[in-house]
Amino acid sequence: MIPFELSEPDTFAEAVSLLDPEDPTIRPIAGGTALMLMMKSNVFSPSRLVSLRGVETRYSEVDLTPEGGIRAGALARLGTLERHAGIVGAFPVLADTLRILSNVRVRNVATVGGNLAHADPHMDLPPVLLALDASVTAISPSGQRMIPIGDLFAGYYETSLAPDELIGELSVPAQNGRVSAYIKCTTRSAHDWPALGVAVSLDIAEGTIVDARVVVSAAVEKPTRMQDAEIALKGASVSEAAFRAAGEAAAVAADVISDVRGSAPYKRQLIRVNVARALAKATSSGGMGS
Ligand SMILES: Cc1cc2nc3c(=O)[nH]c(=O)nc-3n(C[C@H](O)[C@H](O)[C@H](O)COP(=O)(O)OP(=O)(O)OC[C@H]3O[C@@H](n4cnc5c(N)ncnc54)[C@H](O)[C@@H]3O)c2cc1C
Missing domain, CATH: 3.30.465.10 (Uridine Diphospho-n-acetylenolpyruvylglucosamine Reductase; domain 3)
Known part of the structure; x- marks a missing residue:
């Protein structure tokens, strides 16, 4: 690892002031779990790290x-x-x-x-x-x-x-009765990074879906809402047919990338199946609730 300077400010405001908009080699460090791996593999060589560990305790509270x-x-x-x-x-x-x-x-x-x-x-x-x-x-x-x-x-x-x-x-925000679920889909070993992540959240009134948020990650460049799937769900009755239609809409619309965890067509099929599964999980009594 190339030597670097370490700043340890006592306040969040001071930490912010120690960053430099012109110098991307100055970075904050929090837990360090991602940053240290990048530094050890020489993907990133900072000139200075600004540790956030000593800032006011309210920034650590939940x-x-x-x-x-x-x-x-x-x-x-x-x-x-x-x-x-x-x-x-x-x-x-x-x-x-x-x-x-x-x-x-x-x-x-x-x-x-x-x-x-x-x-x-x-x-x-x-x-x-x-x-x-x-x-x-x-x-x-x-x-x-x-x-x-x-x-x-x-x-x-x-x-x-x-x-x-x-x-x-x-x-x-408060979920006000919305139900949600997440499915992590790994294709190699159980603890590997996922080939696909699907998160859903539904607002349901008297068996009808009033509003839906359907998000796909890992198979795409960034976590992305699947608007066609959301539109397909809005106003539909809670049913396997509606969940399948949403899975189909997401699979067609997603901008999928191929990598070591699977080809784009394979991941598209994962989306088709797992969007429907996540919706079923959110609405089943064994689901995760909100
Ligand atoms: C062995 C291992 C297994 C893992 N498995 C999983 C997994 O299964 N699922 C998963 O989701 N994640 C996984 N991770 C990733 C893990 O979730 C991240 O490494 C961790 O959340 C990063 O948080 P950190 O506080 O350590 O960040 P750091 O490493 O300190 O920082 C990460 C980045 O965020 C910047 N940063 C830090 N704090 C701030 C801030 N407040 N504002 C702006 N920028 C900031 C840093 O400059 C750096 O660029 C794994 C990591 C490891 C090491």
């Missing part, structure tokens, strides 16, 4: 809001989210997804902000957060802005964050 949503600081560990009693109760899809994300050692170190900023399309949390309509607050020297999760991911390992902008917190 709370349920009075409205029933989630507010999590960027430095909150994935394991803290996973074990938060309020999240387990009100957002079981999140807790269940985290339980299948890597292993407990990684989850106890990796952070919410680092997870989202890394923007690896194979990651499990981003599609679920997109289905739940989450957003992040980004903080830069010129102030802060809210970015819907769907706008945060700009492409393959690419976000819409400016070089001197940090994720400060994650917000997930």
Whole structure:
């Protein structure tokens, strides 16, 4: 590893001020689980790392809001989210997804902000957060802005964050009775990165789907809402036929990429089957609820 400078600010504002919009070799480090791998394999050689570990403790906290949503600081560990009693109760899809994300050692170190900023399309949390309509607050020297999760991911390992902008917190709105599910589809070994991730969230009234969010990840460049599938579901009765039609619509519309985990036609078939399965899982009594 090439030597680098390490800054350890005490405040989030100071951390932001230590970034340089003109110098992409200066990066924040949170849990370090992704960054250290990139550095060890020489994919990334920083001139300076700005450690976020010493900033105000409120950036590590996770709370349920009075409205029933989630507010999590960027430095909150994935394991803290996973074990938060309020999240387990009100957002079981999140807790269940985290339980299948890597292993407990990684989850106890990796952070919410680092997870989202890394923007690896194979990651499990981003599609679920997109289905739940989450957003992040980004903080830069010129102030802060809210970015819907769907706008945060700009492409393959690419976000819409400016070089001197940090994720400060994650917000997930109250789900108000919506039901959700996530399916991680691995094609090689069970702990491999997925060939496909599917996250869905449905608002159902008296057996009719009022609103649907269907998200595909891993098989595509970034977590993506499948609008044709959502349109197919809206107004339909909760039924296997509606779920199959949505799977078909998603399979046709998805911009699928081939890689070592499968060819594009194979992944398209995975989408066809697993979108329908995720919808069935969300609506079954054995599903993950919201
Ligand atoms: C062995 C292993 C297995 C894994 N398996 C899975 C898996 O099954 N599913 C899955 O989804 N993920 C998996 N991961 C990935 C893991 O989820 C990420 O490595 C982790 O979430 C990154 O968080 P971090 O805090 O360690 O980020 P870091 O490594 O500290 O940072 C990652 C990136 O985010 C930037 N960054 C950090 N914090 C901020 C911030 N607040 N604002 C802006 N930019 C920031 C950094 O500069 C860097 O570019 C695995 C990782 C490992 C090492």
